[in-house]
Amino acid sequence: MQNDVEKILLTKEQIAEKVESLGKELSNDFKDEKPLLVCILKGSVVFFADLIRAISIPIEIDFMSISSYGLSTKSSGEVKIIKDLDTSIENKHIIIVEDIVDSGYTLSYLKRLLFSRNPKSIKICTLLDKKERRVCDIEPDYVGFDIPDEFIIGYGLDYAEKYRNLSYIGVLKRSIYEK
Ligand code: IMP
Ligand code: MG
Numbered sequence: 001m002q003n004d005v006e007k008i009l010l011t012k013e014q015i016a017e018k019v020e021s022l023g024k025e026l027s028n029d030f031k032d033e034k035p036l037l038v039c040i041l042k043g044s045v046v047f048f049a050d051l052i053r054a055i056s057i058p059i060e061i062d063f064m065s066i067s068s069y070g071l072s073t074k075s076s077g078e079v080k081i082i083k084d085l086d087t088s089i090e091n092k093h094i095i096i097v098e099d100i101v102d103s104g105y106t107l108s109y110l111k112r113l114l115f116s117r118n119p120k121s122i123k124i125c126t127l128l129d130k131k132e133r134r135v136c137d138i139e140p141d142y143v144g145f146d147i148p149d150e151f152i153i154g155y156g157l158d159y160a161e162k163y164r165n166l167s168y169i170g171v172l173k174r175s176i177y178e179k
Contacts, residue, residue: 005170012167018144023054034058035093041065043099046156047127079109089119100128104136
């Protein structure tokens with residue numbers, strides 16, 4: 001796996017430090033709210049597992065699995081729900097936890113969908129933000145790192161389901177996805 005990495009973008013230590021500070025910020029901002037943190041599978045699972053342990057207030061967690069229909073369809077961000085939440089979000093403060101916001105299609109769809117279920121509030125926390133690539137008018141409320149427009153892998157992020165278990169975030173060699 002290491003051989004497929006062009007360069008390391010964020011080390012294990014840089015990520016850990018950022019996750020710690022995001023956890024503190026969320027603990028402070030939601031101290032009386034008992035928020036429900038929603039993990040968007042699969043990419044967010046590593047970030048999510050670390051983030052919730054950096055939070056010092058009572059929280060609830062739930063999981064949702066979605067997949068994009070693919071950009072080739074020129075679709076307006078229609079995404080498919082593979083696994084929905086187990087719990088009702090009515091009257092709850094929701095924090096959507098994402099690995100990366102790219103075009104913003106996924107989150108903009110998801111936010112609309114969850115809003116229709118009458119939560120008290122919805123905030124978005126993403127580890128990574130590829131701002132340059134944004135198509136939808138959506139701004140995450142909590143961002144770990146702004147990153148350049150490069151294809152990255154590791155710490156939950158995959159290319160063709162591979163590399164999710166790398167402990168750092170790296171740029172994937174072009175030769176891997178252009179062959
Ligand atoms: P969006 O709907 O375009 O914002 O897409 C977000 C999703 O695309 C993320 O949750 C990732 O699963 C995937 N994605 C976007 N950029 C990358 C990348 O550089 N590496 C791996 N997955 C990515
Ligand atoms: Mg994802």
